[in-house]
Amino acid sequence: MTNYDYIILGAGASGLMLAYRMALDPFFDDKSILIIDKEKQKGNDRTWCFWENGKGEWDHILTKTWSKIYFGSDNFKDDIDILPYQYKMIRSEDFYTTLLQSIEKKSNITFLNDEVVNFTELKDFVQIITKNGSYVASKLFNSIHNPELYQTQKKHPVLQQHFVGWFIKTKEAFFDDSTATFMDFTVPQNGNTRFMYVLPIDKHTALFEYTLFSKELLQFEEYEEAIIHYLNERGINDFEIKEKEKGAIPMTAFKFSQLNSKHILNIGTAGGWTKASTGYTFRNTAKKTKALVSFLKTENDLSKYHKKSKFWFYDLIFLDVLANHNEEGAALFASMFKKADVKTIFKFLDEESTWLEDLKIILSVPPKRFIQAFFKRLF
Known part of the structure; x- marks a missing residue:
């Protein structure tokens, strides 16, 4: 078995972004890092979009930006100026190519084309079994998504x-x-x-x-x-x-953090980094990987990485409503975009809003269903 300080399972957005941030940070220069994925060059298998206020770190690989968006429904329709925000698009081939160029310059980071069979946490390390070998990591970052972990539970829609x-x-x-x-x-x-x-x-x-x-x-x-x-x-x-x-x-408020442990952290969709109420993942992954790199410099227990947030509860209530009254989704979103400022909506969905801004969003949606869902969860 080959030993590594860090092993990253999966070279999608979250796995590559984490490896890229490690490659740029001198702290990790003396750390051995292995990335395992069946494919290295995935091509344009994804299109990622996100809104951002002003310039951002991915602007050099953007395919397109828009400063106006259109929202349409039977109850409300409008062309909305979102400046100073912009809606940004990245094609995955540009993203993969750019990040891999930086990663491949680092002699301490290795890419392995292989398929993961399973991994097991032992007392002081994690053992990873692939189709062609066996590896040991002090810390494992897993981005391989396993839907069975949350589809079998009934607590969260x-x-x-x-x-x-x-x-x-x-x-x-x-x-x-x-x-x-x-x-x-x-x-x-x-x-x-x-x-x-x-x-x-x-x-x-x-x-x-x-x-x-x-x-x-x-x-x-x-x-x-x-x-x-x-x-x-x-x-x-x-x-x-x-x-x-x-x-x-x-789209689920399932507590993915309960799957983490001292030596294993689930990342990306596998770690619940997808915004539960919208399905957006890219911008959240950018923020989470940046925070994770800082975390690794001071902490040894990966189970401590996750922080509780008021937005988890907001998403839970929203998904309760959408799951039980799926036919009312159009009216719900139309009410929000009609009554709330789009910049406040973006801040809220980015989990960067204040309590006052939260209240503006809460007051912009039809109250009946949300009150019902709130008291059902409360009791």
């Missing part, structure tokens, strides 16, 4: 943010690439929370993503039929599909 997206190119200049369609709930809801998400890259190219917040996934063709119908309604009939993507992101 589990929804999915599930979607299929088409990158399309048109001959005519159809798109206003200054505005991103954040949520368009004018699509048929069919008893769920459903919306179209549109990111125009230029006048001829855009990502159309049919998205649901619900418990059950659809058949693949149902997503695609919805995209075709949406395009046809807007007179977009002559187009070429350049790429397709699909995904299902868990």
Whole structure:
């Protein structure tokens, strides 16, 4: 068996971002680090978007930014100026390539193409078994997502943010690439929370993503039929599909921190770093990995990394409402965007809002369902 100070399982956003931060910090120069993943070059398997106030550390690899967003529903629709925020897009191939360039310069960081079979925590270390070998780590960071850990419990509802997206190119200049369609709930809801998400890259190219917040996934063709119908309604009939993507992101207030231990920390989606009420992960991962690198310089017990937050309870109540009244999601979001300032919404969803700003968001949504959910949880 080969011994390492740190082993990172998975080279997706969270695993690579953690390794990248370690590569840039001299504190880790004398630490042996191993990254294990079946694939090193994953290509454009993901599109990450996030809002950010001003300049950010990933601006040099952005594909596109928007300073305006469109929100649409039967009850409220508006083009919203979000400055000084910008809505930012990163394609995963640019992200992977850029981070790996920095990581590969460090002789103390090794990448292993292999498949993890299991890992076991012993008294003073963790043993990792792969298809082709066995390894030992003082600390293990696991980003391999195992849905069974939370899907079998009944205490916290589990929804999915599930979607299929088409990158399309048109001959005519159809798109206003200054505005991103954040949520368009004018699509048929069919008893769920459903919306179209549109990111125009230029006048001829855009990502159309049919998205649901619900418990059950659809058949693949149902997503695609919805995209075709949406395009046809807007007179977009002559187009070429350049790429397709699909995904299902868990939305749950399950306490992932209870899976951590002294020597094992779950990160990314596996660690509950996905914002439970929205499915957004990238910006939270950036903040969490930065905090984790600082934590490792002073602490030895990984179970102490997680900090309790008021936002966990907010997400819990929100998901209770959305799980039990999924058909009311469009009205809920419409009320929020109609009554609250978008900058306050962004701060709230980024878990950076004050108590006063929290109150503004709470007062912007229909109270009945949330009061019911609150007292049900309370008692």
